[in-house]
Amino acid sequence: MGVLFNYYTAADDRAAAGAIVRDDDEPFGTGYDEFTVKGIDPMVGLLPAESLLTGRPEAQLAADPGRNRLVAMLEDGEIVALTIPDALRDALTAADHHTLTAAGLAWSRSDTFDMLPDEAHLTEFLEQLAALARRAASRGHHLYCWICP
Numbered sequence: 001m002g003v004l005f006n007y008y009t010a011a012d013d014r015a016a017a018g019a020i021v022r023d024d025d026e027p028f029g030t031g032y033d034e035f036t037v038k039g040i041d042p043m044v045g046l047l048p049a050e051s052l053l054t055g056r057p058e059a060q061l062a063a064d065p066g067r068n069r070l071v072a073m074l075e076d077g078e079i080v081a082l083t084i085p086d087a088l089r090d091a092l093t094a095a096d097h098h099t100l101t102a103a104g105l106a107w108s109r110s111d112t113f114d115m116l117p118d119e120a121h122l123t124e125f126l127e128q129l130a131a132l133a134r135r136a137a138s139r140g141h142h143l144y145c146w147i148c149p
Contacts (some may be wrong), residue, residue, distance in 0.1 A: 004148045005041055007129060008034030009136035013083070016144040017072035020079050028079065028146060033135055035128050039117075042084055042145040043068050048110040049126060052103040053091040061085075071144065084143035092126070092133035100126040 006029055010016035019029050040046060051058045061067060064085065072081040095103070104123030129143075136143055 002038045003041070004036050004038060006034050006036045006146045006148070007042075007084070007132060008032040008144055008146065009132060009139070009141040010144055011139075011141050013071040016081055016083075016142070019072075019144070020074055020081050020146050021072050028148065033132065035132065037125055037128075040122075040125055041147065042082055045112055046084075046088075048112050049103055049107045049122070050085070050088045050091075052106050053095060053099070054087050056087070072146075079146060079148050081144055081146040084145055086142060089133045089136060089143045092130040093137045095126075095130055097127070100130055 006019075008016075008019055008029060010019065010032065019032050019034075022028070022030075047058050047061060050056075050061055054061070066083065067085050069083045070080060071083060073079070101123050104126050105119045107122050107126075108117050108119035133143060135141075
């Protein structure tokens with residue numbers, strides 16, 4: 001089946017942890033504004049797009065201690081929830097369709113992926129993430145990603 005990456009919004013880290021640390025019998029992410037993708041992890045895969053959209057070098061982004069900070073974990077890392085930087089949320093919120101399309105094209109040509117990805121797929125992902133970011137920003141929320149192998 002592959003690893004699933006669930007990008008979602010929450011008011012804060014405590015609320016974000018509730019997406020995977022459930023005290024009910026509901027599936028992970030129930031009640032959260034989210035979408036799921038395969039193959040675009042926030043730690044490595046999203047880094048070039050984040051650089052393109054924020055204008056910050058990848059090395060600087062990767063060294064940021066607030067980037068992909070762990071907010072929750074189940075078992076021995078079987079499922080984890082990580083932060084997505086507010087700077088990326090804000091850049092996505094401000095990006096128009098042209099900017100996201102250009103970023104998707106440039107990202108598809110990066111050396112991030114083992115196989116050359118379809119730029120339309122990456123642009124569609126950025127459009128979904130931007131829509132999620134806009135909804136998050138309008139509510140004063142942050143972006144997160146929970147990862148399930």
